[in-house]
Amino acid sequence: MTKEKREIIIFSIFTLAVLIIPFFLRGSYYLNVLVFIGINTLLAVALNLLLGYAGQISLGHAAFFGLGAYISGVLTTRFGLDPWLVLVIAAAASGSLAFIIGFPILKLKGHYLAMATLGLGIIMYIIFNETVAVTGGPSGLSGIPNMHLGALIFDNDMNNYYLIWIITLIVMLLSINLSQSRIGRALRAIHNSEVAARVMGVNARILKVQIFTVSALISAVAGSLYAHTMTFISPASFGFNFSVELVTMVIIGGLGSIYGSFLGAAILTVLPEFLRVLQDFDIIVYGLLLIIMTMYLPGGLINGLQKIVEFAAGKVGKRGGSGA
Amino acid sequence: MLRIKNITKIFGGLTALEDVSFEVKDGSITGVIGPNGAGKTTLFNIVTGLYSQTSGDVYLGDKNISFFAPETLAGMGIVRTFQNVELFSEMTVLENVMVGLHTKSKSGIISCAFKLPGQIKEEKYIKEKAMHWLEFTGLADHADIEAANLPFGKGRILEISRALAVEPQVILMDEPAAGLNSLETSQLAMLIKRIRQSGITIVLVEHDMELVMNVCDSIVVLNLGKKLAEGTPREIQENQEVIAAYLGEG
Numbered sequence: 001m002t003k004e005k006r007e008i009i010i011f012s013i014f015t016l017a018v019l020i021i022p023f024f025l026r027g028s029y030y031l032n033v034l035v036f037i038g039i040n041t042l043l044a045v046a047l048n049l050l051l052g053y054a055g056q057i058s059l060g061h062a063a064f065f066g067l068g069a070y071i072s073g074v075l076t077t078r079f080g081l082d083p084w085l086v087l088v089i090a091a092a093a094s095g096s097l098a099f100i101i102g103f104p105i106l107k108l109k110g111h112y113l114a115m116a117t118l119g120l121g122i123i124m125y126i127i128f129n130e131t132v133a134v135t136g137g138p139s140g141l142s143g144i145p146n147m148h149l150g151a152l153i154f155d156n157d158m159n160n161y162y163l164i165w166i167i168t169l170i171v172m173l174l175s176i177n178l179s180q181s182r183i184g185r186a187l188r189a190i191h192n193s194e195v196a197a198r199v200m201g202v203n204a205r206i207l208k209v210q211i212f213t214v215s216a217l218i219s220a221v222a223g224s225l226y227a228h229t230m231t232f233i234s235p236a237s238f239g240f241n242f243s244v245e246l247v248t249m250v251i252i253g254g255l256g257s258i259y260g261s262f263l264g265a266a267i268l269t270v271l272p273e274f275l276r277v278l279q280d281f282d283i284i285v286y287g288l289l290l291i292i293m294t295m296y297l298p299g300g301l302i303n304g305l306q307k308i309v310e311f312a313a314g315k316v317g318k319r320g321g322s323g324a
Numbered sequence: 325m326l327r328i329k330n331i332t333k334i335f336g337g338l339t340a341l342e343d344v345s346f347e348v349k350d351g352s353i354t355g356v357i358g359p360n361g362a363g364k365t366t367l368f369n370i371v372t373g374l375y376s377q378t379s380g381d382v383y384l385g386d387k388n389i390s391f392f393a394p395e396t397l398a399g400m401g402i403v404r405t406f407q408n409v410e411l412f413s414e415m416t417v418l419e420n421v422m423v424g425l426h427t428k429s430k431s432g433i434i435s436c437a438f439k440l441p442g443q444i445k446e447e448k449y450i451k452e453k454a455m456h457w458l459e460f461t462g463l464a465d466h467a468d469i470e471a472a473n474l475p476f477g478k479g480r481i482l483e484i485s486r487a488l489a490v491e492p493q494v495i496l497m498d499e500p501a502a503g504l505n506s507l508e509t510s511q512l513a514m515l516i517k518r519i520r521q522s523g524i525t526i527v528l529v530e531h532d533m534e535l536v537m538n539v540c541d542s543i544v545v546l547n548l549g550k551k552l553a554e555g556t557p558r559e560i561q562e563n564q565e566v567i568a569a570y571l572g573e574g
Contacts, residue, residue: 174437181436181443182422182429182450189412189423196410199372201398201427201490210433 007180011173014259018165022158031157033269035229038164039222040265044249045168045175045258046218051247052255053179054211055191056106057114060121061246064094064216066128066238068223073141073233074134083147087224094220095213102209121243128235140234147228160229167225171218176258187211188256248286252293254300263301325350325525326371326402326494331380333366333549340366342549343380348494353516353526355536355557358546359569364529365407367546368496371527372404373397384493399427401493405483405500407529413472417463417482420471421454424489428453454489461485461515477508484515494525501532513539537561545569 025031047061071090075081081089105116128135135141147154147163154163178184189197190204198204227233245268253264268286275282297304326348333341341363348354356364369375371382373394381390384400392400412420429450431443458464461481466474474482480500487495500516501509509532516539520526530536536543537557545552545560547569553560560566 177439178433178437181439181447182426182431183433183436185415185419185423186426188415188419192412192414193410195374195394196406196412197423198394199374199398199404199410200423200486201395201403202423203393203395214433 007176010259011176014172015169018169022161028157031161033273035157035160035164037262037266037269038161038168039226039229040246040249040269041262042164042168042171042222042225043219043246044253044261044265045171046215046222047246048250048253048255048258048261049175049178049187049211049218050215051250052257052260053184053187053191054208055187056208056212057110057247058117058212058215059114059240059243059247060117060119060124061215061219062238062240062242063121063124064098064219065223065226065242066124066235067094067097068220069227069233069238070128070135070141070223071220072224072227073144076145076228077141077143078134083145083224083228087221087228090220090224091217094223095217098216099209099213102212103205106205106208106212118240118243121240125235125239128238135235138235140232142232144227144231144233146231147225154228164225164229167221171221172258172262179256179258183207191256245286248290252289252301254302257300257302260300260302263305267301325352325385326527327383328367328371329381329383331367331370331382332378333363333370333375334378340549341370341377341546344546344549344551345380346544346551346554348525348527349542351520351523351525352541353520353528353539355528355530355540355543356546357530357533357536357543357560358552361548362546363549364546365498368404368498368527368529372402372496398490398492401491402496403487403490403492403494404496405480405487405498407498407502409476409479409483411471411474411479411482411486413470415471416467417469417471417474418451418454418458418467420482421457421486421489422450424457424486425450425453427490457485457489460488460518477504480504480508480512481515484519488519488524492524494527495519496527496529498529499531500528501530501535509535 021034022031043061043065047058050056050058068090071093072083072086075086075089076083101120105113108116129138152159154160186197186202186207189200189202190207194204249264249268250261252267253262254260271285272282275285278285293300329345331341331344332339344367356367358364366375370377373392373396376391381388383389384402389397389400412423429446431446435443455464455467458467461484463478463481463485466478471479471482484497484500501512504512513535516526528536528540540557542555543557543560544554545566552569553563553566555563
């Protein structure tokens with residue numbers, strides 16, 4: 001009970017912080033960064049459900065992000081469909097793709113699953129690049145319309161901020177709920193010992209496919225929002241590098257923690273701004289970061305943060321009735 | 325209750341089990357013993373759907389359950405524990421048992437994500453029931469500890485608690501006393517008897533002869549993949565062939 005209450009309080013504080021932050025910011029640069037953090041949080045949460053909870057790696061998640069973006073981009077620019085309708089179509093299409101390929105692909109484990117998802121990412125990347133007539137190829141697709149809500153058009157950073165963050169907050173809340181339910185426990189059970197989970201009656205095969213589908217669906221929503229926010233997309237944003245970046249976000253933030261995903265997404269969105277001076281060598285910093293994290297803080301930053309808070313609380317409270 | 329009929333399992337060129345048949349009576353405690361490599365764990369893996377037999381059948385009551393998946397068998401009331409303790413180590417003791425209630429609940433991804441009223445009620449039920457099983461096995465005090473931090477003996481008991489949560493008809497225990505000290509073993513013996521009293525049938529693979537002779541109603545002896553003998557503990561103790569197998573003659 002207390003744990004549940006604490007969860008509600010943490011989420012309320014987080015939501016409040018997200019909602020009021022824009023009032024303290026001057027200039028659209030910071031808002032713009034926050035918009036990207038929102039989109040990346042959405043993606044990191046999606047991947048975390050698969051990687052952090054179910055323990056299944058995907059090195060091709062940029063494919064679902066790209067699929068969402070391109071379906072939205074193509075259907076709005078070429079067929080003039082409504083952005084909201086297109087968002088739903090993109091999510092459904094990406095989810096369906098994941099569902100269909102999930103059955104054969106998720107039979108694989110470990111390195112083999114990594115290779116298969118890597119292949120998926122590369123195939124999609126090639127499709128985005130080569131189907132020039134549809135996607136515009138390497139030079140990209142421009143003129144994608146902004147989202148709208150009646151007369152309200154999401155064409156500035158402030159509006160986009162709220163659009164993306166409200167959706168991100170909803171997805172975070174749903175994911176937290178899911179992680180604390182029987183489904184979340186079953187996923188973690190599969191992660192810990194698939195054979196024991198199955199013996200306990202968890203249909204690991206179906207559940208893995210289901211969570212892969214949900215993950216792809218959320219990624220496509222992120223892709224769709226990205227397309228309508230940027231109004232321009234090109235294949236470069238959906239390549240192998242970005243898939244790896246997503247995995248890095250999830251691991252740095254904390255496997256199996258929704259807030260960790262936010263933290264990881266925030267850091268990996270902001271970091272490039274500071275690493276510009278290094279130019280192409282910035283990838284070395286990511287590599288080092290990943291090595292250091294997995295060696296010294298395998299639970300991710302969120303875990304380190306929790307330890308610091310617990311330590312501080314312990315000092316202040318002096319063993320004063322710590323719950324859990 | 326459970327009938328093993330002419331089970332043969334061949335791994336490549338190795339015959340792990342050859343034409344093994346026996347019956348587990350409803351509400352009984354049946355021991356499966358034999359020297360290392362006799363095929364006991366292989367037999368368990370076949371009955372619980374982790375391996376497929378080369379030939380032969382397994383029946384639960386009148387139903388042929390050969391080649392059923394482990395998760396299907398769990399739903400039908402066949403569950404097991406593992407020789408090498410397969411806990412969900414990063415989850416708490418309580419959560420481990422809550423996973424055992426997976427087949428007793430049915431909320432899907434949507435109702436879990438949106439916390440629909442039925443799901444909240446079900447979650448409460450799962451938690452209460454899991455707590456009930458921890459009280460039954462005496463682990464309630466450890467409910468919030470991460471399973472990885474449990475002492476080994478308690479880990480074995482947690483595996484049994486988790487299996488009980490499935491509300492099985494049959495529990496197959498693979499060497500539940502391995503690694504336990506004598507006090508823990510005697511507590512285990514009492515727990516096994518209490519589980520049987522609650523109407524659950526038990527099949528036990530075990531090397532600890534004292535435990536086997538103490539709790540089992542009937543014993544099946546395997547040697548080199550074949551059934552060597554079957555009978556009450558007393559009959560087995562006096563069986564010359566069994567003695568020979570254990571002393572390494574034959």
